[in-house]
Amino acid sequence: MNSNKLILSGALFMFSLGLAFAGHMPSPEYFEGKWNVLIKGTPHGDAVIPIRFETVDGKTTGYFIEEGAAEEKKMDSAIISGDVINTSFTISGYDVTLSLTKVDEDNSKGDLMGMFDAEGSRVK
Incomplete structure (x- = not known):
């Protein structure tokens, strides 16, 4: 009888754990669309x-x-984990990484290369 309680308790714990993390699943819908990302304090x-x-x-x-270009370029990667998107791409001859975290429905913040602050604003 004690082993049945232990198994039931374990199953309930795993179910509760699954519910707790269900809200933190990646949500690509948030990042969908156009953004203007301000990179602060670069050497230029x-x-x-x-x-x-x-x-x-x-x-x-x-x-x-890219500045001065008319056409879009594809990023090397864009990986969403929860409310964070991590990207990598080559711009102006530099391989860079950009990480953005959801702030609210139309704003995000993060960094470029872990060195420069970045602020994203959804284009409406």
């Missing part, structure tokens, strides 16, 4: 990078427009 001053994310068949892809 502050810079704005227009960025767009789309998710097809569960895979998120990022695109950006």
Whole structure:
């Protein structure tokens, strides 16, 4: 009888744990669409990078427009984990990483290369 209680308690614990983490599953819908990302304090001053994310068949892809360019370039990677998206791409000859975290429905914050503050604003 004690082993049945132990098994039932274990099953309830695992179910509760699953419910607790269900709200923290990656949500690509938040990042969908166009963003203007302000990168602060680079050696060339502050810079704005227009960025767009789309998710097809569960895979998120990022695109950006380099200063002076007319067409978007595809990012090397865009990985969502919870309310954070981590990207990597080459811009102006530099391989960079950009991490953004959800602040509210239309704003995000993070960093470029772990060195420069980044603020994202959804384009409406």
